[in-house]
Amino acid sequence: MTLPPTLTIIIPTFSARGYLPAALDSAARSLGPRDELLVVANGVTPEYLQELHALVRAPARLIVLTQAGVAHARNVGLQEARGSVVLFLDDDDLLVDGGVAALREELQAHPAWIGVAGAITKFDEAGEQRADSYRAGGEMLSPLRLLRQSITTPGAVLLRAEALRHLGGFDPAHVPTEDFELWLRVAAAGPLAGIPAHVLRYRVHPTAVSANVPRIAAQALATFRWHARAYGTPRYAAALRRAAAQIAWYYRVRLRGTMREQLRAGNWRGAWTCLLLLAQFQRLLSSYRARAALWKLRDGARAEPIGETDALAFPYLAHSTSNDDVAA
Numbered sequence: 001m002t003l004p005p006t007l008t009i010i011i012p013t014f015s016a017r018g019y020l021p022a023a024l025d026s027a028a029r030s031l032g033p034r035d036e037l038l039v040v041a042n043g044v045t046p047e048y049l050q051e052l053h054a055l056v057r058a059p060a061r062l063i064v065l066t067q068a069g070v071a072h073a074r075n076v077g078l079q080e081a082r083g084s085v086v087l088f089l090d091d092d093d094l095l096v097d098g099g100v101a102a103l104r105e106e107l108q109a110h111p112a113w114i115g116v117a118g119a120i121t122k123f124d125e126a127g128e129q130r131a132d133s134y135r136a137g138g139e140m141l142s143p144l145r146l147l148r149q150s151i152t153t154p155g156a157v158l159l160r161a162e163a164l165r166h167l168g169g170f171d172p173a174h175v176p177t178e179d180f181e182l183w184l185r186v187a188a189a190g191p192l193a194g195i196p197a198h199v200l201r202y203r204v205h206p207t208a209v210s211a212n213v214p215r216i217a218a219q220a221l222a223t224f225r226w227h228a229r230a231y232g233t234p235r236y237a238a239a240l241r242r243a244a245a246q247i248a249w250y251y252r253v254r255l256r257g258t259m260r261e262q263l264r265a266g267n268w269r270g271a272w273t274c275l276l277l278l279a280q281f282q283r284l285l286s287s288y289r290a291r292a293a294l295w296k297l298r299d300g301a302r303a304e305p306i307g308e309t310d311a312l313a314f315p316y317l318a319h320s321t322s323n324d325d326v327a328a
Contacts, residue, residue: 004104007035008083008161011091012073014041016048019092019203021055027089028060030100036061040077043068071170071178074154078161078169086161088154088179092203095155099199103158106195115159115192118199125205154179156200159186174226176212177219184227213258214273217251221280248281255281 009027013020020039027037037060041052049064056062063080065073074088085107089095099118106116123129167185174181186192228237259274 004032004108005085005160006083007031007100007104007158008038008077008081008086009035009089009095009100010038010040010074010077010081010086011089012040012042012070012077013052013091014044014068014070014073016045016051017092020052022094023089023091024055024060026095026097029097030095036082038063038077038080040065040073042070042073069172069175071172071175075169078164081161084161085158086164087158090153090155092205093153093155094201094203096198096201099197100158102195102197103199106193107158107160110191110193113160113191113193114163114186114189115157117157117192117194118197119195120153120156120200120202121198122202122204125203153200153202155202157183163189174219174223176216177223180220181223181227184223213251213254214270214277217255217277217281220251221277221284248284252278252281 007030009030011020011023011027024037024039031037039052039056039060040063041049042065044052044064052062061080063076065076077088078086085104087100087103103116103118107113110116121129164186167182167189170178170182172178183192255274255278259271259278262268262270262274
């Protein structure tokens with residue numbers, strides 16, 4: 001009988017918010033006797049470091065870094081990991097019992113896969129589940145599908161450690177969307193799969209990085225543009241821009257809500273930042289619509305709707321047996 005791959009769970013932490021003990025407990029329940037847990041403290045205060053020494057007990061390992069930054073902390077954890085597969089858990093999220101085991105079984109059954117993603121449910125400070133949860137399916141996740149249906153957080157993804165090292169890990173230049181940028185690279189190298197198993201409970205709270213909508217939106221724009229220039233063929237870039245145009249709808253809604261909140265609070269600078277970002281997303285949408293109209297006049301064909309996949313744009317899709325990504 002083949003033994004399952006050894007696992008390393010890596011938890012980066014920066015500040016004492018009271019969430020880490022629950023994250024540690026959920027990680028410990030997901031480990032087998034051959035697995036390990038790493039906690040990477042990146043640029044923490046002396047007071048929090050003292051707290052971490054009390055919380056992180058053997059066989060878990062605590063790695064202390066003077067340099068702050070979540071991407072750097074994850075990459076150091078990746079280099080230190082002894083497991084053949086890795087999972088990066090944020091210190092405010094919770095693993096679901098049995099979820100990691102389901103991911104590991106799928107990865108063991110499919111040696112060609114680089115990684116596998118599970119389902120996420122979101123919960124608020126009161127512990128109530130939110131409606132806007134991400135559900136993976138039994139499908140292959142191309143770069144374009146990831147743009148349409150984001151994995152959201154590394155805690156729901158199990159990855160082969162050597163493949164991730166070969167890809168260079170997380171890119172600090174793309175913080176705070178460094179995880180999303182990595183998924184695009186992983187899926188382009190592929191295969192990356194999604195399964196319906198519930199893996200992670202994602203905590204929504206005011207101090208989370210994702211709560212800063214203008215910062216996330218601005219970096220998402222930069223990530224789209226960088227990927228369109230740096231990776232793949234011109235057709236990859238065109239498909240990426242179409243997907244970015246679709247995501248623009250999502251960020252326009254979030255930015256409008258944030259702008260209204262800033263205006264009610266009298267924060268004119270914050271509202272102006274949101275307005276400038278809204279204008280950039282609007283230009284992206286207008287640019288796509290103009291190109292789609294030209295294609296229609298040139299080819300006499302129906303203009304492609306925003307976000308429709310061009311399957312040939314992605315070398316990854318040669319690995320996929322699903323037709324979901326090429327459906328109109």
